[in-house]
Amino acid sequence: MDFTFSVGQLQALSNLLTTVDQEEEDLGEQPSEGLNPGQIGPPKGSKPTDSNPEKPTNTKQIWAEDDVPEGSEFEDIWDPRQQPEYEILFKQQVGTEDVFLGMSRKDGSTACCEDMMIKIKLPDCKAADITLDIKERFLALRSPEYKLGLHLPHPVDSKNGKAQFITDTHTLEVTLTMKREFDFINFA
Structure with missing residues (x-):
């Protein structure tokens, strides 16, 4: 099997992997820089969203009553x-x-x-x-x-x-x- 890719194919793959937010951030970067592992995932400095908003709001409380199994x-x-x-x-x-x-x-x-x-x-x-x-x-x-x-x-x-x-x-x-x-x- 031949795994060589043309420049156009690599550019098309790069466009597929780039999100709209990354395109806006990339406007200030040099066009010679390619896609690298540092560009995958959320941008640096962004805070992760809380996946469980029902957790207790009291900071001194370790767990909610629903977290403790019955019995x-x-x-x-x-x-x-x-x-x-x-x-x-x-x-x-x-x-x-x-x-x-x-x-x-x-x-x-x-x-x-x-x-x-x-x-x-x-x-x-x-x-x-x-x-x-x-x-x-x-x-x-x-x-x-x-x-x-x-x-x-x-x-x-x-x-x-x-x-x-x-x-x-x-x-x-x-x-x-x-x-x-x-x-x-x-x-x-």
Whole structure:
């Protein structure tokens, strides 16, 4: 391959790479000077624009409240309590018309599930000793022996949930309804 370029081709390439602002600045320069790496990018002395105008205006504030992830106040690395075993299951409400006839658009994927069930095994615990706090994207569980700070995979309705402690297996079952942006499409 031949990579030699004529003067006209190089001039055309230079015109493509030069912006209107650079053309105005270049009027005072010598025409013998060509395009060099120092001419690429914004001109010297220009200040970069602020890419995030929503940052706090208070100069003593390090971060905005929205920058801190939900549930981070429950994370304590110095807490010696152990994390219990847990399992996240997804549930959907189906009828015979869904199972046998396939009349709705539901399938076995999590996109068609309405509820999330979290099963937490708490051996040697009583229901009275458990403290449960649920946020939109975070579940916090505390007991004298266990602690769990769980970031949920989908946003949930934190006001309307159901928790049931099964004493035979020492398992807490928390059922939460998921709130997702496109549920109106999946469940139409």
